[in-house]
Amino acid sequence: MAVFVYAENINGVYKKAALEAVSYAKAVADQAGDTVTAISVNPTDSSDLLYKYGASNVINIKDEGLKNFSAKAFAQAVSEVADGNIIVFPHTTDASSVAPMLAVMKNYSLITNVLAAPESLSPFQVKRRAFSGKGFMHAKAEGTGVIITVSQNAFGVKENAVSGSEEVKNLSVVNEDTKVVSHEQSSGKLDLKEAEVVVSAGRGMKGPENWGMIEDLANVLGAATACSKPVSDIGWRPHTEHVGQTGKAISPNLYIAVGISGAIQHLAGVNSSKTIVVINSDPEAPFFKSADYGVVGDAFQIIPALTEKIKAIKG
Numbered sequence: 354m355a356v357f358v359y360a361e362n363i364n365g366v367y368k369k370a371a372l373e374a375v376s377y378a379k380a381v382a383d384q385a386g387d388t389v390t391a392i393s394v395n396p397t398d399s400s401d402l403l404y405k406y407g408a409s410n411v412i413n414i415k416d417e418g419l420k421n422f423s424a425k426a427f428a429q430a431v432s433e434v435a436d437g438n439i440i441v442f443p444h445t446t447d448a449s450s451v452a453p454m455l456a457v458m459k460n461y462s463l464i465t466n467v468l469a470a471p472e473s474l475s476p477f478q479v480k481r482r483a484f485s486g487k488g489f490m491h492a493k494a495e496g497t498g499v500i501i502t503v504s505q506n507a508f509g510v511k512e513n514a515v516s517g518s519e520e521v522k523n524l525s526v527v528n529e530d531t532k533v534v535s536h537e538q539s540s541g542k543l544d545l546k547e548a549e550v551v552v553s554a555g556r557g558m559k560g561p562e563n564w565g566m567i568e569d570l571a572n573v574l575g576a577a578t579a580c581s582k583p584v585s586d587i588g589w590r591p592h593t594e595h596v597g598q599t600g601k602a603i604s605p606n607l608y609i610a611v612g613i614s615g616a617i618q619h620l621a622g623v624n625s626s627k628t629i630v631v632i633n634s635d636p637e638a639p640f641f642k643s644a645d646y647g648v649v650g651d652a653f654q655i656i657p658a659l660t661e662k663i664k665a666i667k668g
């Protein structure tokens with residue numbers, strides 16, 4: 354049962370989500386008694402990184418036409434080299450648009466947002482996130498092959514070094530669907546979806562001029578910053594920071610929500626976080642029901658004091 358994994362890179366550099374997908378594929382391959390073949394498009398990072406997490410073979414696709422991302426063209430390229438019956442993807446924005454296209458091309462089953470190693474391989478059955486993270490389900494694949502996307506920060510990045518070999522495939526896939534019009538870079542230093550710690554704030558911050566304290570707290574924690582939807586809608590923060598049902602879905606180890614009420618649409622994107630801390634002046638704020646730790650009080654007093662305390666502990 355050959356196991357393939359799509360190792361996504363950004364500008365040639367492997368994402369943490371790619372290493373997590375390789376770690377996951379290795380666990381599947383161990384169950385199947387087989388090896389992992391990783392596929393990457395125009396990487397600049399060394400394949401050594403993929404061997405470290407369990408890929409025994411690496412296929413590097415070289416294709417000038419794939420410099421700009423297009424789900425259809427990338428799916429076409431992956432379909433030309435992936436001939437396994439289990440293909441693992443990270444559940445990133447790009448990869449989770451390639452995976453369904455590939456499933457259609459190969460006539461394989463598709464199971465998205467997978468949370469754990471498979472319960473069985475034949476038939477392939479696995480636990481996945483459902484209903485925007487409000488529940489779980491056990492999904493069973495039908496047919497000859499299955500494509501899965503692994504929810505970020507669910508399985509974890511696990512070192513499992515193997516000796517590996519690399520193969521370069523020169524392709525020339527037609528990619529006429531995509532033209533880059535503009536490129537918006539997240540203002541935070543860290544990629545929000547990959548961050549272990551996220552400091553997020555909402556309308557309770559009163560205005561964009563007050564975000565300095567959120568950024569200070571994020572800096573001392575090595576965290577990414579996020580925000581609620583209305584905050585990005587009114588332009589206080591960039592849309593790249595918007596989390597929730599209509600924004601990014603994230604699952605960091607620690608999510609600190611400041612001045613956010615905890616509407617169901619916000620929770621849909623953050624309730625898979627491992628630990629949630631809520632800071633809100635209203636003791637009746639709905640977010641407290643989903644919090645592991647809650648602080649009732651004024652963020653304008655709590656956040657600077659918390660930042661100073663953490664600085665002192667770290668110093």
Ligand SMILES: Cc1cc2nc3c(=O)[nH]c(=O)nc-3n(C[C@H](O)[C@H](O)[C@H](O)COP(=O)(O)OP(=O)(O)OC[C@H]3O[C@@H](n4cnc5c(N)ncnc54)[C@H](O)[C@@H]3O)c2cc1C
Nearest residue numbers: 555556557581582597598599612613614618619634635652
């Ligand atoms: C179809 C649809 C999709 C949506 N998708 C999303 C989504 O993806 N993401 C999202 O976030 N929202 C989404 N929303 C909007 C959502 O319903 C809420 O309106 C929104 O999340 C509220 O944002 P907020 O918590 O920042 O603001 P508010 O609801 O105004 O809450 C502000 C909070 O700040 C607290 N506060 C005020 N002053 C202080 C202070 N000094 N210190 C501490 N706390 C203070 C208040 O007590 C309050 O709880 C969606 C809505 C719809 C209808």
